[in-house]
Amino acid sequence: MMVAQGPNPNRFFGRRKGKAIKGSRQVLMERLLPRVALAPPAGALDLTRAFGVAPKAVYLEIGFGGGEHLAELSRRHPDIGFIGAEPFLNGVASLLAHLNGSHLKQAAHAQLDAGRADNVRVWPDDIRLLFPFCADGAFERIYILYPDPWPKARHAGRRFVNPKNIADLHRLLSARGRVIVATDVADYAGWALDQMARSGLFEPENADVHAPPPGWVETRYEKKGLAAGRAPSYLIFRKKKPVGKKGLDLSVKKVHNAIE
């Protein structure tokens, strides 16, 4: 019997491949990716055993693009486990080159310095496919940096910061965790703020949204935007405190004013 299929809620609308991956990057995809890729889980994913180290905490970066931010953060924090998700395979190849130290060189050593990627695992696909396998509170930080803005109203359902994903982010974030959304599209910043506030699950933490968090690492999209004169917004969210608990009373309206 044929079962009627509804629209796939996890349909991916971005690009998976750009120009052919050749030469040194192809070597990295063949030799290095198998070492750092997360295998599709058969059941619940035990992130304490997913890395070559026992991580103090696990951070997730969704849509790492060229991997500049992920490579640098994982280098700075060898005791943190990093999961990076990116379905665009040319981006995955770029991350591998950053990890390998050969990003601007022709040679593909494909031999990481000992331990270099022990704290990095790559999910070369849509992160939403991994969510069901991850435990509640698995991540202490979740980065969503320069998400595709999908500016047309009729494409608004494709924006990553949407009610379904927000509910998943809330489940997956630890009690003390933070979700960090960066964008230089003011409309998207306003949208993300509203969606998070309307969910009733998150509250903004920072009023000065144009000030980069300490030690911030610029992404490729961020650098391009800055060069073109666009102003980034950094929206930091934490889980909303239960009513009655004292927290920072940061009104969403105040943050909206700061974005504009």
Ligand SMILES: C[S@@+](CC[C@H](N)C(=O)[O-])C[C@H]1O[C@@H](n2cnc3c(N)ncnc32)[C@H](O)[C@@H]1O
């Ligand atoms: C505009 S790019 C920004 C890349 C990078 N974060 C930067 O700032 O340079 C957005 C990236 O998010 C990725 N992306 C979109 N939806 C995703 C999803 N569901 N899971 C993982 N990555 C996703 C896209 O493939 C794309 O590379």
